[in-house]
Amino acid sequence: MNTTRTHLLNSDEARREAEEILAGDRPFGDCDYIRQRTRIHYRHRLLLLKEHSKGAHLLFTAQEDTSDGRHHQVLGDPAVRVAIDTWLGAVLGGRELPWPEEELDAVLETAAARSARADVPPLAEGAADLVRLHEAAWPWVWTEPRAEVDPLGEFFRRVFAESLPGLTLASPDAPARETLLRGAALLHELCPRLARSALSHVHVIVVAGKESSPGFASLTHPRIPGAMFLSTAVLGDAWQAAEYLLHEAMHVKFTDLEHTHSLLGEHYDAETSPLIRPHWNRARPQADDGWPIDRALTVSHVYTSLALFHSTVAARHAELADRYGPITGADPARQARRSFDRAQYLIQRLGGRTEQLGTGGRLFLRWLHGINQAFDPSPAPEGTYVHLVLDLYEREADTIRRALTRPGAPHADEDAASLRSAARHEIGSCLAVLAGEPAGRSRELRDQDGVLAELESRQASFHDSAEAFLRTREVVLRALSPMPGRREEASAELVRAMVEESGRRLGALLER
Template sequence: MQKEQPQVLDIVEGALANSRPFGDCDYIHQCTWRHEERRLELLEGHLPSSRALLSALRGAGTARRYRVLGDPVVRAAIHDAIGHHRLHVSHPHPEDLEQILRDAAALAADERRDAPLAAGAARDVRLGQAPHHGFLWCGGADDDRPFSRRFAALFREKLPWLRPAAPDARDRHTLLQGARLLDVLLPALARSALAHAQLVVVAGPDGDAPAQARGFRSATVAGLLGTVVLGPVTLKTPWSAAEHLLHESMHLKFIDLELTHSLLRNGYRMERSPVVSPPWHRRDPSGLRDWTVNRMLTVLHVYVALALFFRAVERRAGELEAEFGPLGDLDPGLQARRSFDRAHFLVHALRRHEGELGAAGRRFCAWLDCTLAAFDPSPPPAGSEVHLLLDLYAREAAALRDRLARSAEPPAAARLVEEIATTELATARGVLAAIEGAPPLRDAPAPAATLAERLWEVRARISASLRRVPREAYARRSAGSAKTPAELVRAMLDSSSDAVSALFRELGPT
């Protein structure tokens, strides 16, 4: 790392946390409050409680306004009331909206420290004692407080395949440690990001969850504003908890920006948006994994922040592991590089679709691009995607290894594994042969004892060999070749898709 890197990281953190209009959380909150108050004004002729809430908010201090107007149930009630009374969208229980706003008015007039969702709770657990630290959801089936009931209904509506659960003592400890680690690593960005996360919910997939939800890690949902949802798998270490708290809080920050700034052109509609297929995800013929322009913007926002996070971890892990535990299998250097590379890809993709952005969106994208350039020591060549494809390749190899290790290894699986390995080894040799001066494929180690080890060894060897090639070399087509080496790598991953799918079917359900 360059000698001046620590100072550069401090400057980048200051930009992401404090610059206006896209970094300063206090400024963004002020914009959000004005937005919600204007919506309440639109309801004054329909809901008496909207006048009461407006009056209470205008007499409340900043801390109280922050808690009440940031509460996911209050914000959802304002949204639904606008839909019902102004846009004539039917609501099953409009009387509930009146009651929520009335209760919110009473809570806004009461200068207390808790959020509406936490008021009257048997257990009040926060991520920390600073104003930007949100609350942990500790409600259960027997929690009959009006705000809790409404939040549980919203959660079922927005995330029907997840079930929230009160975090146990270990999970609470890991979450609090994760928040404190984030405060230590990146104090300015931690405050600026976590200030948008009023509530943290621990949840896992229920018995009817789709297969792709079984490994749920984390989520934010536009209909649950101010809410971070974390899967138990993210709470193995404070390092993982800190990463996912930052990740999802940056998404929440973007949602508030999107509501209050012209990030997208007038008339933009997600269903008609141009899309890209991120190279680090396997292509889905249904298009379910394609990203719209607004999705690209929010993910770019997150990856720039994560690049900074992993650089900070890389810099300070040695001094902090004694307090927060070992990094485990986290490789901060690799994760920082992945975040940088994915962010660069999204910047280039957004430039191709700049017409879909509003004035603020173009400025937002340029700001993140400049921020990225300020601390990426080795940006990839324009149009380079092989490094992103290899991320997918390695991640899929790990998933296959873990799945094979849990299986009884039916006879057909051995044949499929051998077919995949043989085909990919031949393709990798062809890719390397098409690149002048590329090193040959690394020698094979001793034969693997299990199917899981066999496929993992082959893919790890191929990935390591391909990563040794300079990234710019993948764009150069050799004489007589119809495809660039990059296109050959893409073809290798695409052609293995059917075989990998067949292997998973042979292994059966988990």
């Protein structure tokens, strides 16, 4: 990233304090407090549902006799929560149930019968091979085969298939399972309090296959609380697994906060919500150009946590490399910088949309803002976003470099011409940004344009054109760092337009 703002959370004391706040503060960090609120929330839902469901009545009664330590074991279970949420939503909203009452009742009756059991959550009891991520009763890893009589498992399969079309419910193979367990151990070693706090909200981890979801890496689904879904693509090594476990666990934790705190306004509707543009993502044709308020809020929470994670990795990866292997991904200090930059940008934009938030949401936003202010010693100036666009530009160059240099990749003459054309367009756009600046800032750009013109005249090979394209991106990044001394907003819009147009020009080539 073209910035010197990389030294952050660079003391053990600062990292410990940030972790303490994210993992232990009430009302938004303390997992025990949030789980207690979740228990109250679902007991109230069962009370409303008792008249309509024998299973709800039995489960409500069983919870009266359940020890405090095991309430969340049952009422935090994804299958149980989906059954309660779906049935009560239909009762209160007058809607038709998507599944038969008998199936939902069987789920709740089975959960009631298992409420007094030892340390196995209801959905986990159908697993022939129960793989726990850590020493706690949950989270556990979905595996096949399951028990022959398995009402909760069959219900979970149905919910999964209808909520996540294109994905398949699968078992992790031995290497993926081992990496997942090592990633969990590493996360607990790096951020022990935050790992416990975040993962305590997750009951089941599904390593899912994909049939028609080529972009799937990891996700959570608001309809399936307490569950996260990972692709084997993010289980390359323990470092990557630890990052994705924390990332998705924080989304799961946010769902629990959403159910138990007034984060959003009473009449908030994601379909009509104002959108906040994440400038670090490539704009997609025919797609909404931004995130609704609820998504921006949860992502700001995740990025704040990832800033702590990557800062800790940057400080400790050398001492842990013998046990967990070397880091093969991006530089952790740069990843920390990115995470803080993105969190701060979202928090600032959300600050202008507080009418969409509830009382709890405004307090939550203030809490996140305080964490970022306290622990990032070199934030970008408020209101700026060009650094986010340039980060996308640089990351795209890395993606293009890998795609263009992949052995055996077929390339046509028109691909070489497309690269040269895109490079010259980027130079022209960059010169427009630098208009009025001293000539020295644009000299290297003009020289590079001359190189591209010469390549064009002789219809250079794909290899030579690709090398020139990548060289052009390096030159543009140097020219735009730091940004010229004009009004930042105008410059940022010119840079954003340049990056988006280049992405459109290169999209078909990268797809091939």
